[in-house]
Amino acid sequence: MNESTTNITGKSAPSYDAPNFYKKGSITMHYTLAILLTMLPAHEAKILAKVAQDYHLTPEQTILLGAIRREENGGAGKEMGVEIPRAQRYRRSPTRSLLLQARYAAGTISRHYTGDLRAFAQRWCPVNADSWHGNVRSIMGEARKS
Numbered sequence: 001m002n003e004s005t006t007n008i009t010g011k012s013a014p015s016y017d018a019p020n021f022y023k024k025g026s027i028t029m030h031y032t033l034a035i036l037l038t039m040l041p042a043h044e045a046k047i048l049a050k051v052a053q054d055y056h057l058t059p060e061q062t063i064l065l066g067a068i069r070r071e072e073n074g075g076a077g078k079e080m081g082v083e084i085p086r087a088q089r090y091r092r093s094p095t096r097s098l099l100l101q102a103r104y105a106a107g108t109i110s111r112h113y114t115g116d117l118r119a120f121a122q123r124w125c126p127v128n129a130d131s132w133h134g135n136v137r138s139i140m141g142e143a144r145k146s
Contacts, residue, residue: 032062038146039066039139047098055106061113067139068105068124071132080105081125 072081077091
């Protein structure tokens with residue numbers, strides 16, 4: 001762990017050295033998977049945890065990934081709300097579809113989420129950003145309490 005940063009609740013939160021965050025057997029990795037398991041069915045939580053590991057997401061970013069899945073709650077091909085056609089190419093294979101959607105979401109999170117959920121909402125869901133922001137913030141808050 002490095003110095004602290006401010007998370008979306010405005011509280012100080014430890015920052016993580018992303019490449020070392022998901023070392024096999026890491027307590028933080030298991031903790032983050034446990035949080036995802038409170039948010040989603042086990043098979044979805046495992047897929048999202050693997051994607052978070054592959055994209056070196058921090059715990060905060062991983063919780064956001066799970067919150068996006070819960071908020072968007074899309075069917076096959078739109079699980080994470082990614083609307084571009086390339087991200088919807090596995091509609092007949094739910095596992096592959098969620099994996100692909102989660103990768104698109106994780107890439108966007110890793111590049112554009114700076115801890116400012118309102119700014120991220122403008123990028124992710126510009127039409128309903130205020131509503132999306134409130135819902136995702138609430139989901140993330142619930143996840144942290146469990």
